[in-house]
Amino acid sequence: MSHAAVLVPEVDPHARIEQLRGRIQALQGGPTRLTVPTLAMFDGLVQLRTGGVYGVDSATLGMALAAGASQAGEWVGFAGWDDFGVEAAQQHGIALSRTVLVPSPGEHWLEVTAALVDVLKVVVLRPTGVVDAKSASILDARLRARSGVLVVQGDWPRCDARLSSEQTTWEGIGHGRGRLRERRVEIVARRGAGVIGRSAVVLA
Template identity: 50%
Template sequence: MASTASTPDTIAQLRSRMAGMQDGMPRLPLETHPALAGLVQLRAGGSYAVDSAALALTLLAGPSGAGHWCAAVGIADFGAEAARELGLDLDRTVLVPDPGDRWLEVTAALVDVATVVLVQPQGRVPEQVAERLGARLRKRSAALVVRGDWPRAEVRLTTRELAWSGVGEGHGHLRSRRILVEAQRGSAPPRRGALWLPADDRTHRRAEQAFEGSAPAVEVAS
């Protein structure tokens, strides 16, 4: 019988293994952008809800940079330049900016050919619709990133604070953006981390890795 000291570790290991399984099949990890390390691990078959375009593109950047196909559905303000700076391969990215009321049909079709699909739903999504698409994700070993709300999202990433730097005494250019991100997975305590998206040197990374002597941040509304 396990000792009291080892029981929490055993439970944590079992929960980790269960998180990596769905319908009895292993849910393989997907490449995740280094800026999100420690906050979220993308997995095939999972769905991830975000509240900003920056977080959505960062989630796509990991698999895209590793050579996987990605897609974006219903994202009319998709920023190609920002996506490229994050590491997205636009030659392997399918864009459907205005699918109309067929967004779900288009998303389901793209799940068959892309490893990660980003979508912005039109209106409220019923749980049964999300579950059907979830089954398709698991079958195709794909992941879904949703800009907005999504029933039973595996992880919800929320921007809590936003600050720009580069403006001083009324002049200058905005050079870097620091955001505080909260990652909520079910009822577990949320994980929080600060990210540079981008930093002064145009890289995208955890803010804890910021260079010394960076310009002071200017707080703005998120």
């Protein structure tokens, strides 16, 4: 047997060093922004990082953002979703056995979300009331300490990125014929007022 039989997988050394650096920083307790896996369709649009808050404008985008982490074996949670479509979540790739759902936290939504962020990797929140800057900063601090990701469907004072779907077209449906088959959407990612990414994707 020659040495060529022992194949080392091709890894970009720089990426590997970055990853190791991040882990060392995490052990040292420093402020670190580890990446959280997302579905392939978000590549180039947005990269979830722990401690971040991301805004979405539809339930589908919220489920799709959480799906990557769920597929990677993390626990995800949905708070304030009293109309959670279980079958759609599964079709988007969320592992239902690692999903926690708080359909209507009511007035306790802030405490519930803070407690969920403690233990879950990605929490998708639909706030029931108006969010003030104070509540948002409490959650921000908790997120950074616990290395979770918060995805908010609705208004939020400061977001790392905000995803919105534009120019939605449905395929497969006519006038009394066919059925909804797939949705072509242009997803636009904004930070503040500036557009940071734009891509046309097919959502189920």
